[in-house]
Amino acid sequence: MNLSEAAAALGNGRSSSVDPTPSDDHSAATLPTGSGTDPIDIDFKELTLRFEFTPKSVDASTKVAQRHMQLLHAMTQAFADEIVIFSNKGKKAKINQSTMMSLTYHQQNWKIHKCEGSQKRKAKFVIVHRIRTTVSLSTIKNFHSVFDLLQASDCFLRKHEWPESTWDLVQNAYCVTHHPQCLTI
Numbered sequence: 001m002n003l004s005e006a007a008a009a010l011g012n013g014r015s016s017s018v019d020p021t022p023s024d025d026h027s028a029a030t031l032p033t034g035s036g037t038d039p040i041d042i043d044f045k046e047l048t049l050r051f052e053f054t055p056k057s058v059d060a061s062t063k064v065a066q067r068h069m070q071l072l073h074a075m076t077q078a079f080a081d082e083i084v085i086f087s088n089k090g091k092k093a094k095i096n097q098s099t100m101m102s103l104t105y106h107q108q109n110w111k112i113h114k115c116e117g118s119q120k121r122k123a124k125f126v127i128v129h130r131i132r133t134t135v136s137l138s139t140i141k142n143f144h145s146v147f148d149l150l151q152a153s154d155c156f157l158r159k160h161e162w163p164e165s166t167w168d169l170v171q172n173a174y175c176v177t178h179h180p181q182c183l184t185i
Helices: 003-011 064-078 103-109 137-142 144-152 164-169
Strands: 045-053 083-085 113-115 124-133 155-159
Touching (some): 064 083, 064 103, 064 155, 137 144, 137 155
Antiparallel strands (some): 045 124, 045 155, 113 124
């Protein structure tokens, strides 16, 4: 078919081998409106975090739960759409101004493990729970408001290698003092 025949075919309404609609690769990947999928399952990865508080005074040790709630509040303020915090019961935690200062809310949702200190070593308080996030742990720790609170509360935030169910089974004083990355189950 030469050029004049192709022009005549288009003018006569006959179809040609040329497809006038451009291919749309993005429509196949886009979720339809109201599909009901939870955005948490798309790009979020699950991490088990270990908060280790080493207070320098007795007064500071009584405020571990309050400092933990302040850290969670700072994390949710900094990464509002990129982080979901879970309690030890597996439910999404509601961190806001009213729950931030509530000691009973903290006691209902998180367990504080205490490691007794000695003359050479201070007592340590450990809280382990899960989060789902799209950002890395180092990004969370290095965000200015979270970083300032970690330093002010003498807290170390790190990834915990064991899931919560294993942690609850073997969390006696032996396992609280050891880092799980060095041990195997």
